[in-house]
Amino acid sequence: MGEEGASAAPEPLESLGEQFSQEELRSSTRVLIMLSLGVNRRMSFVALLRLSHCAKGSLSYHLKQLEAAGLIRVSTVFTLGGPRVVADITEKGRARFGELMDELQRLPIDHGATESVSS
Amino acid sequence: MQEDSFSNSKEESNSTDLRATAREFLEFQRGFLRRRWAPYYSIWACAVTAYFLVPFVLGFTPFSTWPQWARLATLAGVDLVLTATALAITVLLWGLAARTSEVRDAAEGRLSLTGTRNLIRFAIVLAVVVGSIAISTRSDFASLLVGDTSLLVLSLFLILHLRRAFQPIPFEGWLAAASFIGAAALSYVSLLLLDYPFGHVVAWSAAIVVWLGCAAFARFGARDAAEDL
Numbered sequence: 001m002g003e004e005g006a007s008a009a010p011e012p013l014e015s016l017g018e019q020f021s022q023e024e025l026r027s028s029t030r031v032l033i034m035l036s037l038g039v040n041r042r043m044s045f046v047a048l049l050r051l052s053h054c055a056k057g058s059l060s061y062h063l064k065q066l067e068a069a070g071l072i073r074v075s076t077v078f079t080l081g082g083p084r085v086v087a088d089i090t091e092k093g094r095a096r097f098g099e100l101m102d103e104l105q106r107l108p109i110d111h112g113a114t115e116s117v118s119s
Numbered sequence: 120m121q122e123d124s125f126s127n128s129k130e131e132s133n134s135t136d137l138r139a140t141a142r143e144f145l146e147f148q149r150g151f152l153r154r155r156w157a158p159y160y161s162i163w164a165c166a167v168t169a170y171f172l173v174p175f176v177l178g179f180t181p182f183s184t185w186p187q188w189a190r191l192a193t194l195a196g197v198d199l200v201l202t203a204t205a206l207a208i209t210v211l212l213w214g215l216a217a218r219t220s221e222v223r224d225a226a227e228g229r230l231s232l233t234g235t236r237n238l239i240r241f242a243i244v245l246a247v248v249v250g251s252i253a254i255s256t257r258s259d260f261a262s263l264l265v266g267d268t269s270l271l272v273l274s275l276f277l278i279l280h281l282r283r284a285f286q287p288i289p290f291e292g293w294l295a296a297a298s299f300i301g302a303a304a305l306s307y308v309s310l311l312l313l314d315y316p317f318g319h320v321v322a323w324s325a326a327i328v329v330w331l332g333c334a335a336f337a338r339f340g341a342r343d344a345a346e347d348l
Contacts, residue, residue, distance in 0.1 A: 051147045100137070104137055104141055104226060
């Protein structure tokens, strides 16, 4: 069982490498946006700014990249508080989110990385 | 050969990046979810008000002189609209909690229990529908006991989903769950041992006030707390 896990370990890493080699997911900010939209389905531009800690122009660039790849759809909606720019995940985006989740699930657990990230 | 080793190290780096990104997302999601639970607390406070308090208050008004069928139809209509709205918000929000939990499980290398999600949804809908129908009849103690029990079941599901969404459960989540369980327990005592309906009404009034307070805190107070994390 343990040996199987050890021998299977490189496979998800290779697959993950392929995912990251795709232009739209080459940036960790875009992966972060995809994870968040995969879970929340729709988020406002302001919420995405808080999530990514990007400048407005930088976030717009990342959203355009994702929209050009067909993973999200950016639109303006009218609310009681005025017009709001929102991003919705598309069907293709959901599929890509599912692939990201699969990769995340299949990654070998690295407790050292856990500690370094949390610290 | 050199290229291979570079490629491998890049993939290792990507795996760390993906995990770190998932954790960064989960930190943000905690504050984001807290605000999104505010409508949940509010709508259930309104629904419980309609279930228990409105009929009690209307009992002192000319409404009590209406024909019985008209009274029941009016109350059942109000219950139906509020229950449907509350259920829609509940299913949406608990789906969100489940997806957040899946990311957390994946980031921590745990097995995710997604297969149980539909079963839990079905159980929630069944508990609420049976309970609201029972409350709608308002004919005897038994129907109110069924209603109390269904709300108790709902509060246990609430704790389950708060755990899935947050880990650890935020302050207002514990308060909401505890007030619901406390109200159901007091309501049982009131129905079985004390004079109905005063204790019953007091217990659920307190829970409603607490839930509205939780909604206000989740919407406005939790924002700063989440940003300080």
